Each structure stands twice: as C-alpha cells, then as structure tokens.
Amino acid sequence: MSEAVALIVAAGRGERLGSDGPKAFVVCGGRPMLDWSIDAFRAAGVTRIVVALPAGYDAPEGCIGVPGGVQRSHSVRAALEAAGDSLDVVLVHDAARPLVTARIVRDCLAALTADVDAAIAAAPVADTVKEADGYDVVRTLDRARLWAVQTPQVFRAEALRDVLAQDDAILAAATDDASLVEARGGRVLVVPSPRDNFKVTTPEDLQLAELVLASRA
C-alpha cells in the first residue's frame, strides 16, 4: 500500500472573513492559516501534501502546488490529479480549519478499514436541530444521531476519483466530498473529533482560532 496523500484546498477567497487576501493565507497565531494544517499532517506522518492554491500564491516548502478551481470540489479534483496515479489513500482537508491536530488525522486514517470507502472527522451536535420550511418548523431531528461534519475526510483513492469524475454541476452542488460517495452507495464512517476543529469563516471565528492556538502553545 502506498503512503497516504493529503490534498489541502486553499484556493477560496474567504469573502465572509473580510480579509484583503485569500483566507488560507490570512495570518492566524502568527503565521498563514494554511501552515498549521501542514504541521498537523506532517506530525501524523503524512508528508506527501498537495495544496490547491489561489492565483499568484506559491505552495509552502515541501508541498506540491496546483491552481485551484472555481468551486471547492473542483479544487479537490485538481489536487487529486496533481497527486498522480499510484495512490491508495487520500485525505482531503480545508485550509480554513487550522485547528486540526495530528490526533484527528491519525484517527481518520485508522478508521478507513477494508470495508469502508471514506472516514470523516465530525463532532456530535450539541444544539437541538429543527427542520423548517421558511420559518415554519417541520420537525425536530433526533440529536443523538446528528454529527457536524469537518475535514479531514479520508478516502480510498478509487472511490474519490470515481465521484470527482462526475459533471461539474453535480460537484458544485456538493457541500462536502463524502456526500458524493454516500450518493453512490459507498460506506462512509464518522470519526469523533473535537468541536474546536471548526472552519474559520467570520472575523469572530478567526479571533476564536487565535485563542485556541494560544492556549495550545
């Protein structure tokens, strides 16, 4: 079996963060957000890393860089293509989650057993979640069965390649990569992960990420 490859998508603009440049390169805890994820993957023993980049940005040292796509899943596809053919296991990760740890990466890799197509980091949902039609509540979901999904998401390379070969419109509609595997009947497992592996979206998230990083130092 070949070494696992990490695909880190960093090509988004991050408009909701209100930063000057792309979100993955915004400084968080004294360095570009992207660098924290790269450290976590390397600490977990994943050293082959491909980064999907915004125009005009170079890959960090020791990583392969590739231009990102219009939508997130197009960036994932571009990174997978750049990773080459001899792959067994692929991890997909958002650079916008700088609080990922080596432990989370290792747990996801360990969960990808022979009969599983994907293993995805996720936190149990703390709030009660309701489905509404506009503002009219339709039903209350059973919280005990709900997970808030994060990255990394670990895939058998073949399963990910198959789903990413679909039409651009199908890819554009997917909010995560694992849902594409689920839609094809693949077996996807959730891997318990702490809530603090959240995605930095707003300026408040960035402040919170700074605090968490400072508390870990």
Ligand code: C5P
């Ligand atoms: O915009 P959002 O926060 O959902 O993006 C999630 C991740 O996907 C970010 O790390 C972002 O850089 C990446 N992305 C990308 N290519 C795009 C859009 C988003 O690599 N076209």
